Amino acid sequence: MIPAQPWLPMPLLSILLLAVWLMLQQSLALGQVLLGGFLAIVIPLLTRRFWEHQPTIKRPWLLVRYILRLLGDIIVANLEVSKLILDPRGRMQPAFIEYPLELEELFPITILASTITLTPGTVSANLRQDRRTLLIHVLDTDDIPATIDTIRERYERPLKEIFGC
Incomplete structure (x- = not known):
């Protein structure tokens, strides 16, 4: 650095x-x-x-792994969304999810929200003023707790490690 x-x-x-x-x-x-x-x-x-204070990247190699995971997830999500859209039965189950944040600093929260929005089928809709809850729209989910766990494990926890927060 x-x-x-x-x-x-x-x-x-x-x-x-x-x-x-x-x-x-x-x-x-x-x-x-x-x-x-x-x-x-x-x-x-x-x-x-x-500019707001930017947190220091504590583990840059984890950031590389995070980006590669995100790119892979974007490809997979594109295929899943295409399948949902092309399905003649149209069995989508959209939902709004109130995602409880573990992250506290604004910059990592912004990266998490951007990651969610970059992944097809999900959109970060709102960050509550207290910065503890992120409102997410999901195109198709039948298990909201599992979706929350997936976001936490795949994206939020690695961001906590990357920024050491």
Whole structure:
């Protein structure tokens, strides 16, 4: 991990900005690298007062495993949703689930909510003001407690380990 400096408050964001700039320009010319580097330093400096404190990633290799699991789950969920939609009998059982959160920090909660929304067949609909409950719409479930357990084991607990919260 690159440590934050006063002139580089969010090093990972700066690296991401530079990489996106270079990909958008489709060039590694010195001028593009210098301009991208300048923007990658200046943009975080100008916007840092709008950003909330970001928790430190305690176990980055678990994050890689988390992303790979998520990609696999997205593929499987796409197939399951396609099967549900194409089923002429239309046996879907949609439901709203009030998911009790174990996570307390906003950034990991946001990642969890985004993960749920990225997975076809589920959408994070609302985070309660007390940040203890996430309202989730599920396209098809016949066992709400099992759905809650699946989300907790596949996504929330790994996020707790990744961020050490």
